[in-house]
Amino acid sequence: MDLVIRNGNIIDGSGLPSYLGDIAINDGRIVKVGNVADTGTTEIDAQGKVVSPGxxxxxxxxxxxxxxxxxxxxxxxxxxxxxxxxxxxxxxxxxxxxxxxxxxxxxxxxxxxxxxxxxxxxxxxxxxxxxxxxxxxxxxxxxxxxxxxxxxxxxxxxxxxxxxxxxxxxxxxxxxxxxxxxxxxxxxxxxxxxxxxxxxxxxxxxxxxxxxxxxxxxxxxxxxxxxxxxxxxxxxxxxxxxxxxxxxxxxxxxxxxxxxxxxxxxxxxxxxxxxxxxxxxxxxxxxxxxxxxxxxxxIDISFTFSVPSLLFIRLRTWYAVMRFGTPETIMAAFSDEEQRKQLVAEASNMMGLWQRLILRQVKTEANQQYVGKNLAEIAELRGTDALNVMIDLSLEEDLDAHFLSADMGxxxxxxxxxxxxxxxxxxxxxxxxxxxxxxxxxxxxxxxxxxxxxxxxxxxxxxxxxxxxxxxxxxxxxPQRGLLKSGYVADVTIFDADLIDRGPEYYVQDVPGDGHRYVRDSAGVETVIIGGAVAYTQQGGYTDERRGEIVGGRA
Amino acid sequence: MTDAKIIAVKLSAAHEGDAELIVDIRYSNGGVTQVPLDRYASEALMTACTADTADDLIGHGWEKVRRALQVSYSRF
Structure with missing residues (x-):
């Protein structure tokens, strides 16, 4: 056998209850599901983990x-x-x-x-x-x-x-x-x-x-x-x-x-x-x-103060500043003591919303330490409140501070x-x-x-x-995917049922042309097998295996 | 011509991750429909209704919503 996954909690994709067992894989296919006596060239101990179709x-x-x-x-x-x-x-x-x-x-x-x-x-x-x-x-x-x-x-x-x-x-x-x-x-x-x-x-x-x-x-x-x-x-x-x-x-x-x-x-x-x-x-x-x-x-809502967001359309003063303002006048409004006092007073009864906002992206090195934190956390670190933190960060970043309001739809x-x-x-x-x-x-x-x-x-x-x-x-x-079944292509995901999740969102530069994108890491996914070969492990990352295929269509 | 009017406004999260405005419009026969407006349409509607805040839109007629949507559609 090329690969044997042992002692896993098998959830075979059919909807039937899970059961303990092994999976044997050879030449890219599942050859046995249940109790496998043969030894594999590679063996994976999946004790305590779920073994499911990819x-x-x-x-x-x-x-x-x-x-x-x-x-x-x-x-x-x-x-x-x-x-x-x-x-x-x-x-x-x-x-x-x-x-x-x-x-x-x-x-x-x-x-x-x-x-x-x-x-x-x-x-x-x-x-x-x-x-x-x-x-x-x-x-x-x-x-x-x-x-x-x-x-x-x-x-x-x-x-x-x-x-x-x-x-x-x-x-x-x-x-x-x-x-x-x-x-x-x-x-x-x-x-x-x-x-x-x-x-x-x-x-x-x-x-x-x-x-x-x-x-x-x-x-x-x-x-x-x-x-x-x-x-x-x-x-x-x-x-x-x-x-x-x-x-x-x-x-x-x-x-x-x-x-x-x-x-x-x-x-x-x-x-x-x-x-x-x-x-x-x-x-x-x-x-x-x-x-x-x-x-x-x-669905999350993201915004900066450089582009007017409808998130503020119920706040008369804020919306007026943003709707008719240029970046310069918005900066001026945030900097002016009287105007700022007025803005803060108007928005302070929505403090719960501001506290939950997450700082997603900034351009200055000094504020990178706050990225990923919510405004309540940043406010605590800075000794102020979330609303003032939102304004301060926007000023410090020339309005290029990106905020995220999660779970909005x-x-x-x-x-x-x-x-x-x-x-x-x-x-x-x-x-x-x-x-x-x-x-x-x-x-x-x-x-x-x-x-x-x-x-x-x-x-x-x-x-x-x-x-x-x-x-x-x-x-x-x-065809021949989506189930852990003898004869099917060996696309298999091994994960921890107690830990599997999506990680926090972050901004990364990995697109050709020095481009950026938002991504999330996974949690709890331990091993991913594609076409019978290990394509990814949580510990080692991606392997050099290239077993992906063009699939689909009723022949 | 119907005299359908805006009876409620609310904020919503659009598929693309922006905030959008949803206006509820009630027809003269009692039926209610919801119309989503993006930032451009919302700004046009606020201007047309001389509104300072979203709640000022309530009571205005549906024709203004139609024209506001046209502003958004026609901005290129």
């Missing part, structure tokens, strides 16, 4: 990162062994050379991937989807189930006209042929968006498609039995319900699976999400396959927990690899276990594992 993240934007980082860091250290990039109508292929900068602009606008990262991290040596797959396969540690983006298909076929009008019949047929080519090359499905905007704040090309075009493309998905992912108008409940109906019709007509993301819990309108889920259940019971994706993490644990557990909901929508300059999109799996299994008991650990392994593999038709 987690699958079905909504990511790691497309660009995969060109310089085949491990999609830090996804693997959070237990993720398979990612789905290419969501929201955007993939990096197929892409004609003439359209590269247009796509870079869209990635910059929608996913906050810096232009410089593309300039310095990308050698543009592909055009077709197959060439792109060949390119990223060279150095792949993580498994990739890539979607092809509808906007990109339009751009290829229609050029700049894709951003202005519906397609002709001939153009639609050309897109169908191109989609077929991408599916044959390994795309797991098609993504589209009814929401996103490009770098000029105009709708992305997919939004100019009419229903007939989408229907024609879904006919191709039906022929290949592949999935359709859409970004729907998640901020409007009525339209969300209408999109569920539209996807249900498409699903039944073409016999395909569809998924819409993200679905959020609006704390002021629980009835809205209940209505959406009720419609999903009704449609699925009538033969459709519609899967809303719900993310585990809450999608944060009702009972409601979110019941949604995550719902049999018609897919856990996803992490957006991994996107929004890199605004917040960290990593660690949602750890948060699922720490928050919704350990703290709130919204679901059992077995249910949670099933939700992000075999359920996801089934919905996305990713």
């Amino acid at each position: 987690f699958i993240d079905p909504h990511t934007h790691f497309d660009a990162q995969l060109l310089w980082d085949g491990a999609a860091k830090p996804a693997i250290e959070h237990g993720v062994t398979t990612i789905v990039p290419g969501n929201c109508s955007l993939s990096l292929a197929p892409l004609k050379a003439d359209h590269r900068m247009k796509l870079v602009g869209m990635f910059n606008q929608i996913e906050e991937m810096p232009f410089k990262a593309f300039e310095e991290g990308v050698v543009w040596d592909w055009e077709s989807f197959e060439e792109f797959i060949t390119r990223i396969k060279k150095d792949l540690t993580i498994n990739v189930a890539p979607l092809v983006g509808h906007s990109v298909l339009r751009l290829w076929v229609m050029g700049n006209e894709s951003m202005h009008r519906t397609a002709t019949e001939q153009e639609t047929q050309a897109m169908q042929a191109l989609l077929k080519e991408c599916l044959d090359a390994g795309a797991i499905g098609l993504s589209t968006s009814f929401v996103d905007m490009d770098e000029t704040l105009q709708p992305v090309p997919s939004r100019y498609a009419d229903a007939a075009e989408l229907d024609a493309l879904c006919a191709v998905l039906g022929q290949h039995n592949r999935i359709l992912q859409v970004v729907h108008e998640f901020y409007d409940n009525d339209i969300t319900v209408a999109r569920i109906d539209q996807l249900a019709d498409i699903s039944r007509k073409h016999k395909i699976t569809t998924t819409l993301s993200p679905l959020f819990v609006n704390n002021d309108n629980f009835a809205g999400v209940d209505q959406a889920i009720a419609r999903v259940v009704e449609q699925n019971e009538a033969g459709a396959r519609v899967w809303p994706q719900v993310q585990t993490r809450p 999608h944060n009702n644990d009972d409601k979110v927990g019941s949604l995550l557990r719902h049999p018609h909901v897919m856990i996803g929508a992490s957006d991994g690899g996107a929004h890199i300059l605004s917040f960290s999109t990593y660690g949602d799996t750890g948060y699922l276990f720490s928050r919704f299994v350990r703290e709130n008991h919204s679901m059992s650990i077995e249910e949670a594992v099933k939700k992000i392994t075999s359920d996801t593999a089934d919905i996305w038709a990713i």
Whole structure:
């Protein structure tokens, strides 16, 4: 045997209760689960730890990162062994050379991937989807189930006209042929968006498609039995319900699976999400396959005083200073004794909020010591209060102090927990690899276990594992993954059930072109095995193994 | 033409990590809808309603919300 994992608490992804046992792995496959007598070339003692299938993240934007980082860091250290990039109508292929900068602009606008990262991290040596797959396969540690983006298909076929009008019949047929080519090359499905905007704040090309075009493309998905992912108008409940109906019709007509993301819990309108889920259940019971994706993490709000934030819109004096001010006048208002006194007096009854704010980022060396602390802690160190600390730090940083107000949305644990557990909901929508300059999109799996299994008991650990392994593999038709089962590919995550979590968010410079991003480390994930080889250990970090594959699609 | 009006405002966290303003609009038939406004639309609405604080928006008509959204959509 190449590898034997011994004495683990096996949670096999089926939802069945855990049990003590061993797992034998040979030639990249699981060959036995239970009691293993044979000795492995490598042996891992998993006593006291959970041994589960590797987690699958079905909504990511790691497309660009995969060109310089085949491990999609830090996804693997959070237990993720398979990612789905290419969501929201955007993939990096197929892409004609003439359209590269247009796509870079869209990635910059929608996913906050810096232009410089593309300039310095990308050698543009592909055009077709197959060439792109060949390119990223060279150095792949993580498994990739890539979607092809509808906007990109339009751009290829229609050029700049894709951003202005519906397609002709001939153009639609050309897109169908191109989609077929991408599916044959390994795309797991098609993504589209009814929401996103490009770098000029105009709708992305997919939004100019009419229903007939989408229907024609879904006919191709039906022929290949592949999935359709859409970004729907998640901020409007009525339209969300209408999109569920539209996807249900498409699903039944073409016999395909569809998924819409993200679905959020609006704390002021629980009835809205209940209505959406009720419609999903009704449609699925009538033969459709519609899967809303719900993310585990809450939504945080971040701000600086260099850009007016609506967080202050209920504070008359603050909002007036920010709304009509320039950075210089805001600095002057904060520095002026009388104005500051007035500002402090107005905001002091919200001290609880200011105390919870976290200092995320500063530019001066002197204040680096406070990064990651909340304002109550910093205030104590400085002998003042949180509100004055917020003002002082902003002055010291020329308004470039970044603050974070955590847990501001999608944060009702009972409601979110019941949604995550719902049999018609897919856990996803992490957006991994996107929004890199605004917040960290990593660690949602750890948060699922720490928050919704350990703290709130919204679901059992077995249910949670099933939700992000075999359920996801089934919905996305990713074969031979998602279960610890003899014959299956050996993608395995070993973690401590008492410790698994997401770590604190921090800012790091690891993007090509000296670029930054927000990331989180994991906690409690001890070993991650991909394709039968150890890809990551908590103690040793990433290994040199490159067993990642392009996966997915019903052959 | 409906005389739908803003009946409530609240702050919310948008998907992208910014604060956004949600206005509840009640129609003459009693129905209520929620409209999210980004920073640009909110500023335009505050100006149109000569509001100093979000609560001053209550009672204003839906046309101002529509025009404020247009400001946001058209800023490029």
